[in-house]
Amino acid sequence: MAETEALAIAGSWVAAMLRSSTPLMMVTLGETLTQRVGIVNLGVEGQMLCGACVGFAVAAATGSPVLGFAAGATAGLLLSFVHATLCLGCDANQIGSGIAVFTLGLGLSSYFGRSAIGGKVAGLAPLADNSFADALFVGPILTQLTAIAPFAILVVLIAGLWLYRTRTGLNWRITGESFQTARALGIRPLLVQAQGILVGGLLSGFAGAILSVDYTQTWANEMTKGRGFVAVGLVIVARWNPFLVLPVVLLFGLSEAATLRLQATGLTLSPYLISCLPYLVCLGCVIIVAVREGRIGGMPAELASVFGRRR
Amino acid sequence: MSAAGSIRIIAIVGGSAAFLIGASIFLAAIGRPPLATLSQMVLYAFGDSYSLSESLVKATPILLCALAVILPARLGLITVGGEGQLYFGALTGTAVVIALPAAPMVVLLPAMLLAGAIGGGAWSGIAGLLRARCNVNETISTLLMNYVAVLLVNYVIYGAWKDPASLGWPATMMFPPAAIVPSVFGTRAHVGLIVGIAAAVVLHISVTHTRWGIALRVLAGNRKVAAMAGFSFVKQTLLVMALGGALAGFAGICETSAIQGRLQAGISVGYGLTGFLVAWLSGQNFLRAIPIAILIGGLIAAGDALQLYSKIPSASATIMQGLLFVAALGASGLAGRGTARHG
Structure with a gap:
């Protein structure tokens, strides 16, 4: 009896963890791929906001969540084009350009998102209907999750296989390690970097749309609450490896699910204090990894000019 | 003139032009007359002593x-x-x-x-x-x-x-x-x-x-x-x-x-x-930051005034800031590169 109860609780925890980490999974994967070609894009936060805003508006207007996801991803892609133009076309500083893209995305989404405030969307249907709710362990997972969570996991695995097992993936990794080598090998590094930024934009916009259409099913100004910046931190924790994005993001999702659960137990701690936890967890992970950096490694060498080298 | 000086001037002129074009496109897109709105913003920012003091209030932080x-x-x-x-x-x-x-x-x-x-x-x-x-x-x-x-x-x-x-x-x-x-x-x-x-x-x-x-x-x-x-x-x-x-x-x-x-x-x-x-x-210069902060403070104060009098949401000021940032980064990057190549 105690065992079944434990399994049921574990099931609902896994469901909550997967639900809250799905948007973060996509934006972290996107930033990982962008950084693998030697570009840092802090604009992911703004791209995510635009993806959430446009995705929500389209899903609300058409009634189709899938169209919403597509529109959100497109919005993220279009905004990341600004970063690509500034960094690659104009030789602008990557950090400066990222903050510019963030500001633009913040302004655009709060300006054009006004009409979407208070709107309603129907998210994707759950994987299974309520008749499965009592099934052991898988019950809560199947009834609370939509197809987007397994889809996101699949995308991460495919991206990892693609990066490490294909010729074009190798070209991307070479570009991130050494611009000069890439050029000598006949790869066009600028083209690869542009692709890296745009793929990151597509995925961050998609992540925003998952957040607004599937997870919260509402739109509010600045609703991403720094998830894009958290993703930039988690990329470092995942050592620029798409496969490691999965466990890192899931652990992070677990801490978020835990905070939601803590609030639900009627704990007298202020919700504002509890909400600090995700940022502190992210910062803590970045610190641990930075202290151990010498032994773990994995940073694409071209990023050193942006992030700076140790001493 | 020094190379750095000419880069700076090219960047300022090019950046301002790019910003004005971008801001005009945005204003036209939301159905406002670009030139009239922009000149109205200048008035709202620095037109009289009240506007000026509001701009300085915003410029301080x-x-x-x-x-x-x-x-x-x-x-x-x-x-x-x-x-x-x-x-x-x-x-x-x-x-x-x-x-x-x-x-x-x-x-x-x-x-x-x-x-x-x-x-x-x-x-x-x-x-x-x-x-x-x-x-x-x-x-x-x-x-x-x-x-x-x-x-x-x-x-x-x-x-x-x-x-x-x-x-x-x-x-x-x-x-x-x-x-x-x-x-x-x-x-x-x-x-x-x-x-x-x-x-x-x-x-x-x-x-x-x-x-x-x-x-x-x-x-x-x-x-x-x-x-x-x-x-x-x-x-x-x-x-x-x-x-x-x-x-x-x-x-x-x-x-x-x-x-x-x-x-x-x-x-x-x-x-x-x-x-x-x-x-x-x-350009990470302490003294130049003073006039620029007052200018941007004016932009934000004008955004507030536009919201009050013309019912343009204040988020438009954030968009303008973003456009200004993009224009400035692009122009200074291009100016620096052009000179490096020819000089």
Whole structure:
């Protein structure tokens, strides 16, 4: 009896963890791929906001969540084009350009998102209907999750296989390690970097749309609450490896699910204090990894000019 | 003319042109006459003494937050933490007012301002310490800490410091008159503006004319050489981060005291981020940041006026800032590259 109860609780925890980490999974994967070609894009936060805003508006207007996801991803892609133009076309500083893209995305989404405030969307249907709710362990997972969570996991695995097992993936990794080598090998590094930024934009916009259409099913100004910046931190924790994005993001999702659960137990701690936890967890992970950096490694060498080298 | 000078002029002209084109396209897209609206914004920003004083009110925290970005940038550090430092400074400064509400002005006002500066400095110093000791990237740590500081302010104004007399509105008690930062020139502009301008001048002289400035330059250029010359990266990182944070924290407690009169949500409308933009537009130069902060303060004040009189949402000012930033980065990048290639 105690065992079944434990399994049921574990099931609902896994469901909550997967639900809250799905948007973060996509934006972290996107930033990982962008950084693998030697570009840092802090604009992911703004791209995510635009993806959430446009995705929500389209899903609300058409009634189709899938169209919403597509529109959100497109919005993220279009905004990341600004970063690509500034960094690659104009030789602008990557950090400066990222903050510019963030500001633009913040302004655009709060300006054009006004009409979407208070709107309603129907998210994707759950994987299974309520008749499965009592099934052991898988019950809560199947009834609370939509197809987007397994889809996101699949995308991460495919991206990892693609990066490490294909010729074009190798070209991307070479570009991130050494611009000069890439050029000598006949790869066009600028083209690869542009692709890296745009793929990151597509995925961050998609992540925003998952957040607004599937997870919260509402739109509010600045609703991403720094998830894009958290993703930039988690990329470092995942050592620029798409496969490691999965466990890192899931652990992070677990801490978020835990905070939601803590609030639900009627704990007298202020919700504002509890909400600090995700940022502190992210910062803590970045610190641990930075202290151990010498032994773990994995940073694409071209990023050193942006992030700076140790001493 | 020097190569750097001509690059700067090309960048300014090109950037302004690109911004005006971008802003016009945006205004046309939302169905407003671009030229008329833009000239109206100039009037709303600097047209009369009231508009000018509102622009200076907005420029004050922006200038202080810009200085908080420029000083670390002189050491090669990129911080985006102005917003968090501003909020944390507001929190620590308010703590003094809550603790000593009946103290006389000669005690309360300096203690409050000092506490605000120390709070901002400490908040920024954490990021500095992490960078110096653990090599944690300061851009990421400051970005994350921004959200934490805002949440901490929410925590106290919804919790322990909430004024029962405010009928459910999340805010502390009104500050006593002894804790109100004095205004200047008989307007809403306050002492923070004078402090910001003075700080910019002092910092400019310090980094251009003292041994400290040399230390920063050498450390930013080559840390091994600097170490041989006896300059410590750890010490200087902590110093510039704490000093910068103190200025942003000072801005936070000034906004709370002089503008809001109590600690409540929304003491800053993205001043930290705007300060980052100003720092970048100034080319990380303390003196140039002063006029640019006033210009951008005018843009934000005009955005508020447009919302009031023309029903254009104030988010349009954020879009304009974004467009300005994109135009400036693009133009200066292109100008620098063109000259490098031909010269």
